[in-house]
Amino acid sequence: MIRFENDYAEGAHPKILEMLTKTNAEQTPGYGMDAYCERAREIIRGLCKNERAGVHFLVGGTQANAAVISAGLRPYQGVVSPDTGHIAVHETGAVEAYGHKVLTIPSLNGKITAGQVEEMCRAHLADNSREHTVQPGMVYISQATELGTLYSREELTALSSVCRRYGLYLFVDGARLGYAVADRGCGLGFADIAALCDVFYIGGTKLGALFGEAVVITNEALDRDFRYIIKQHGGMLAKGRLLGLQFCALLEDGLYLELAGHAVSQALRIRDAFAAKGFEFICDSPTNQQFPILPDAAAEKLSKKYAYSHWTKTDETHSVVRFCTSWATKPSDVDELIGDIAAL
Amino acid sequence: MIRFENDYAEGAHPKILEMLTKTNAEQTPGYGMDAYCERAREIIRGLCKNERAGVHFLVGGTQANAAVISAGLRPYQGVVSPDTGHIAVHETGAVEAYGHKVLTIPSLNGKITAGQVEEMCRAHLADNSREHTVQPGMVYISQATELGTLYSREELTALSSVCRRYGLYLFVDGARLGYAVADRGCGLGFADIAALCDVFYIGGTKLGALFGEAVVITNEALDRDFRYIIKQHGGMLAKGRLLGLQFCALLEDGLYLELAGHAVSQALRIRDAFAAKGFEFICDSPTNQQFPILPDAAAEKLSKKYAYSHWTKTDETHSVVRFCTSWATKPSDVDELIGDIAAL
């Protein structure tokens, strides 16, 4: 079975295991106060062109999301999210477990617009019974989105501007940020994201690390006491250096974007093969996830040899499926898939 | 600087890194559903002599504690803990963040007794205003305790029996369980613990793993839907195999107890050196943490060469300090320390 199911099927890029092995016997302070974490922080601040950003390392995305959101909201506030947002659908109510409602907005291609956020804020303020409803306090989006799409510079700037006008934090879930930054069309780099939002993270789990997300907080009010929040959320790894080391390995010399670039290239080859065969997609994705709409018979045939995700049915005889590449995807596997697509 | 500060200063036992490296390119399902997790589960069920136990892998102790406690309590119930318990003092209110009060009982040498728990339950039931107070719903203890002491078979059996009589879950925090099981005097092995409590965990972070705690649930009602709880707590590692692999490495051929035995031996050598010099201890610890009471001058002298933890002051000129060994402690470092203690 050749697997295109997700981007976390393997371990880590070999460089990471090498660094872990090489430094294994060193004794370091715990809880993220070691020299590797400090070095990773400096690298990230450099990439973000923000020397004062708070940088914190957490083990996984659900934890990072819940920590950031509960740090940013007052008790009666909620977090605005696309209805397809990870926090809205795939975290078993982790945000609610900390007391906050997820206020969903209908999304198009996994994205929401500045106009929608503004309308929600305006409607809230115009409502005489607003104290009986949850107040929007933060906007959560993903770059890349759950559907592989990207916010353009214009779109993100508009969202940023609305959030600042209405006093909402803007939070960018970057579990797949590398694939977004790797995209040439989008043109939004780390420093752009850092400048436009209050907090975001650089995802490691889905891009070459064993695990780990680097949360970058550019808004000082939000960064205050954030380490207490991490500890309370069970997110303060005793051997914090494991996180620092991995981000050093990925970011110190461009490996992260190189791996992302590889994954995106392979994904686009798959996209082109489906397109050449005349299949449609639920949306145009320039990143490592592709969502073609296949006749069930064709999907069935491919499934004998390839593992991929079933997404949803579109009608009696067609389904949306997801093919996902990663830093570890072999071009020869993609070659084989392309051949089989052509032969459908 | 020679470090006796804690038991998580290094990376992992080399065997673990080797296994991670060897299996790195394999593709596995995520979230703990892979073959390594399954194998580790089987090994653990075998060690516990309980084929039906639920076994779940979490990244760290604070997370494991909060997950187990919130799985076990109804909203108005609290968890009973020694006043020195980790959940009571060192988890930034993680239990409270999920809505539950920690009901502390004064501890002696880090331990509480069946009698104290019974008295709390009796007093609660006898209180006409009990509905105005938090109902005890679970007892949390650690084996070994925060002070390195152990519950004897008799003590744990009595606690177990009280808990069953009053309908409380019994939860044993085993962040340092290996050091306890390694102790010959205590004589409580994995299967004993499993039989006496409803849930416990086998700690990896502080005993040779990069990270990871294996939660073992022997009470079926508590195990039901526990994976939802893990996910909600941000504890479901995408690359769950990292946890499974580590527990396979540690438990498949006795490495875990071997490493613990090493650490305990070295700790007892340190203990004996302090005792030979006439120093007292805050309590008698048969495990890898030793708490001598030192004149501040002596402590100061040792601190030039050795890192250890300051615990508390006992009077104007004396302090309790902690020396902690681990799987990675070098006997030659202990030799050197022993020499320096003798020379004090």
Added chain:
Amino acid sequence: MIRFENDYAEGAHPKILEMLTKTNAEQTPGYGMDAYCERAREIIRGLCKNERAGVHFLVGGTQANAAVISAGLRPYQGVVSPDTGHIAVHETGAVEAYGHKVLTIPSLNGKITAGQVEEMCRAHLADNSREHTVQPGMVYISQATELGTLYSREELTALSSVCRRYGLYLFVDGARLGYAVADRGCGLGFADIAALCDVFYIGGTKLGALFGEAVVITNEALDRDFRYIIKQHGGMLAKGRLLGLQFCALLEDGLYLELAGHAVSQALRIRDAFAAKGFEFICDSPTNQQFPILPDAAAEKLSKKYAYSHWTKTDETHSVVRFCTSWATKPSDVDELIGDIAAL
């Protein structure tokens, strides 16, 4: 200004104030353990034809909803609600504040169907990633709904049956239950509701009481320790007798349904007047709330003399408005309104 804005604009039915005044000097035990509460419980058990039902008195609806929901759900479970449900939109996230997601279902006329609930449960169970999503644990509906509509015996029976099949609690918010029971067409009385759901309440605040909701729990598992939950939610009134007394006054001799019947009659007169004039309604309501769709000019004209609620705009020149009657509505005021509608 003649007010048709809501059903809680006045104080209480005079009989209630008389009883409070008459019993004022009596000394009673606190917290709902007095003889008046006990008598009210007996009356309610009689009306519900269920001698073992738990009956608890809370001050208001938001509190009653949050208490019942948090008593019934495990931490990773959510409560299913129509998207128009009070808990989903008008309680400032009170359910989320206690850790639970509100899982909304698109409603028609304020109602959801057994089929929709079944589909949600089926989809959850069929989802291989279901542990990453919130598990449905309870269904919340209102009788009468936010739009004044009613569940028929057939509809409620079907919902009850689906809930039992999938192990969900069924909770009926009865803030306006009296208006529903008063309706002859519906034919669902207190005992029917009690038999079909696990918990419901008989609302006092919106039907003649100063305040108060009588929560009736027919499912023993849910009733266990419910008084702890009430206290934790700040809902245990020190002078609990105030609640017991009011429900005695309302229920001991049929006053409650008599007042409801009055309100409904007056509402139907208003409905008929709008209908006679050719206006449409957003839905057909047999209870005390009527939602005609008015040209904005007509609405404007009526607003000079009558207070009512603006609901939503339907197009550039029309709006839905709400006229609401109560136990205290004067027929002469309705006469006048009818005349003015006819003259539009």
Added chain:
Amino acid sequence: MIRFENDYAEGAHPKILEMLTKTNAEQTPGYGMDAYCERAREIIRGLCKNERAGVHFLVGGTQANAAVISAGLRPYQGVVSPDTGHIAVHETGAVEAYGHKVLTIPSLNGKITAGQVEEMCRAHLADNSREHTVQPGMVYISQATELGTLYSREELTALSSVCRRYGLYLFVDGARLGYAVADRGCGLGFADIAALCDVFYIGGTKLGALFGEAVVITNEALDRDFRYIIKQHGGMLAKGRLLGLQFCALLEDGLYLELAGHAVSQALRIRDAFAAKGFEFICDSPTNQQFPILPDAAAEKLSKKYAYSHWTKTDETHSVVRFCTSWATKPSDVDELIGDIAAL
């Protein structure tokens, strides 16, 4: 049976029922936005000599406490309380249910000192692992305390000053504030309390009202959006005027302090009778609760005719009991009790 069990055994002062009856038919806006609430706010601002204070009416103390505390704390912060504090022992974990730990300080006579609070803050800041512990964010005390004692001007000023120095909110639970203000020795009036703390409340439930606590917030940051918090806590009474009316009745012409004065006088007569007989007290209370230590035989004898509260046993043959007076206590009942005490 003559009752000295508590101060909420009767209904309300007759003036309150009269006002409720007189205004019963009036139609008012809901949720505390009516003219009576507004008038009560103005009266309270006047008494507090603070024209900008936020004034909010809640139904009961547990609710008021939880609302104020969750409004004031960030997620990782706890509220400091005497170990005898109501929130620490008698609210079924309501504070924890909203996610916050209660950090208890050993109390003397129900009180804690500025020095103790300072020591806790200093210790927290000096702790290198402080991010692993709950950060103190607010101090909660009661005036009068659970034991009937009072903070002097000097004591409260010192607490206020420590709180401001360390950035903690100071919150005074005033469920029995009237009895404290009535005391001539203490000399702390409404305006003094208002000036020294950030938030307090004037309790109605235990001093002549049917129910209700008037929360006064003098710190603007804490007051912001407080109505959202009230609604979320289920504390926004639909017929909010019931609260406004009662506080108008109690405060517009001094009735509140007059009733408190009466209760205190009667309590002091009881105190003197016990003292004359040579009985000791657990502490010297100048307010409406008295805690004599009685031989069990004497207590038994009195219990034939008088209801009072058993507090705790002091030795095999003695117990602390509580005699509590209220606005409704009859001097003739006290006369009789005094006679019976003398005859013991």
